[in-house]
Amino acid sequence: MSVPNPSNGVTSAGVMSADAAPLAPLTRQGLPGRYVLLVAGLFLYGLSLRLMLNAGVGVSPWDVFNVGVTHHLKVTVGQVSILAGALLVLYTALNLKERVGPGTLLNVVLIGLVMDLLSRAVPHPHVWAAQWAQFLLGVLLIGLATGAYVGAGLGAGPRDSLMLGLHRRHGWPVARVRTGVELLVLGVGVALGGPVGWGTLVFALLVGPSVAFGLRLFGLAGKK
Incomplete structure (x- = not known):
């Protein structure tokens, strides 16, 4: 069993204790509170994707694919x-x-729905x-969105499920699978004509630290 270190809130196994994370109590709510946290996280996730898409400097690999499909x-x-x-x-x-948990199904529907609903509400800066x-x-x-919906503990997203499933089935390292x-x-997205820009590279470099920050904020990961 890991022993908490009261000086920094990190257990000996390297996992941050809940008390050390500002938003950790939110992950320990009852079922209604966890659904609120899940929906809030998925809304933020859809908003974040729409912000990047409308910025016009490049998008995540999955959105390169998504936009590429819309061309056809x-x-x-x-x-x-x-x-x-x-x-x-x-x-x-x-x-x-x-x-497949309820969070998995809501992840599938809500993120795409929010992206479309905010299409005109989010600015297209020039x-x-x-x-x-x-x-x-x-x-x-x-x-932040990832920390919220993962913290709700109601099921992994479809892309996370694929990553974990391939890891468990074949024993491939999670990082390499992802x-x-x-x-x-x-x-595939590039072949379909999806938008690739400097933002795509910046996303690849920064999404890891961003997700790590969000998970720590909800007490779900420790500092290395």
Whole structure:
């Protein structure tokens, strides 16, 4: 058993104790509170993706794919996200035997729905500084959003389920699985004409620290 270190709130196993994280009590709410946390996190996730998309400097690999599909089919970015998520859930549940929780299903629907609903509400800046400020805000929010919906503990997202399922089935390192999937999706998205820019590279460099920050904020990960 890990022993808490009261001086820094980190256990001997390297996991931050709940008391050391500012928002950790939110992850220990009853079921209604956890659903509120889940929905809030998914809303923030959809908002963060729309902020980056509308900034016009590049998007995440999955959104390169999502936008690429819209060039060939009469669908919105959010609809592609929902369809892709649903297919991933089916694959991971049937072939990789990953558990599908209520949070998994809400993840599939709400993120894409929020992206479409905020399409016109989120600005489309044309000034370089404003574009990058909006993009970086999106990267920051994606970490907070991840901490919130993971902290709710109601099921992993479809892309996380795929990563974990492949890891469990084949024993491949999680980091390599995630990187491989992202590169594959990015390649397909580019072939479909999806938008790649400097923001795509910046996202790849910053999303890890952003997510780590969000998880620590909710007491779900420790400092290395």
